[in-house]
Amino acid sequence: LFPFSPLSPSPLSPSPLTPRGLSHPFSPQAAMTKLGQWLCGLALLGSAWAALALAPPGLQPPAPLRQALLPLPVYLLVAFGCYSLATVGYRLATFNDCEEAAAELQEHIRAARADLRRRGLRL
Amino acid sequence: TAAMGPARVSVLLPTYNERDNLPLVVWLLARTFSDSGIDFEIIIIDDGSPDGTQEIAQQLEKIYGSDKIVRKLFLFPSGTAYIHGMKYATGNFIVIMDADLSHHVRLDFMYYGKQKEGNFDIVSGTRYKGNGGVHGWDLKRKLISRGANFLTQVLLRPGASDLTGSFRLYRKEVLQKLMEKCVSKGYVFQMEMIVRARQLGYTIGEVPISFVDRVYGESKLGGNEIVSFLKGLLTLFATT
Secondary structure, three states, X not given: OOOOOOOOOOOOOOOOOOOOOOOOOOOHHHHOOHHHHHXXXXXXXXXXXXXXXXXXXXXXXXXXXXXXXXXXXXXXXXXXXXXXXHXXXXXXXXXXXXXXXXXXHHHXXXXXXXXXXXXXXXX | OOOOOOOEEEEEEEEXXXXXXXXXXXXXHHHHHHHOOOEEEEEEEXXXXXXXXXXXXXXXXXXXXXXXXXXXXXXXXXOOHHHHHHOOOOOOEEEEOOOOOOEOHHXXXXXXXXXXXXXXXXXXXXXXXXXXXXXXXXXXXXXXXXXHHHHHHHHXXXXXXXXXXXXXXXXXXXXXXXXXXXOOOHHHHHHHXXXXXXXXXXXXXXXXXXXXXXXXXXXXXXXXXXXHHHHXXXXXXXXX
């Protein structure tokens, strides 16, 4: 999506020939909102699915294919749901608890207060 | 633009009722920067705190010097303190963080190191990768955080693992450009900056941070926060 290597200089200002918001001539996605991208994607997939699965009798693909295609959107939704649950669950389980950082912070706070008092801070 | 001579880091610290945390944050920052030999300044932007925060800031200015501590009073709607503070920043790198000790300040020099390593335009702290993490969070809060982040990744594909943690280092001109383009308020503003940054082709490096729960004061994560987060997320989804 962003063919941008961290080693190349960053384009701080787009060239005068590039329309605002389109700083990369090779990524048209930059001009479309995320919502727009989703709608486009769904429209494409949706129409492909409808064309195949809901075709009139003369143009139907073979029966087994139709049987698989028809419930596909629901299957994909369920699969995505499972993926989401699994991912969030895994990330929740592996969410680090920073005991050391907390302890270190308490130490720093003690040192800070002592030092600041020495330097004249009146709390 | 490669590293351009001696660098100075300006830290923008918006404060509201942080009289207990502020001196500790400033002390930690000052120590971190002087230990790593980085020139710095801390800009404290106070929202008219009634608890004596400004008075503490004055004392800190006396202790550290007015080239290191810059005090500004600005009654602002949430999220725009940075815009105001930026005008006074003399550094060529800007760090944005909270004054509530939730970010482990020791990592500031790691930021700067990371920035030099990859010459990144933005270095963002992440709680979700490497040995980044949290402390003092119950299961519910962790679940909400991971769930919200997952939703954000799916909808916005931002190219950064943590959009709502608000501990970042920016090149000054990058931050200025982003502030012109971003329209949200509050922490949605932070999210929008990363999304816009990717769109503009800026490079983003990530550094794991430990988010230690507020030492003083209360963190808020109620139904209201969740609703406003979702509204913000959907707005960004539809407009960026």
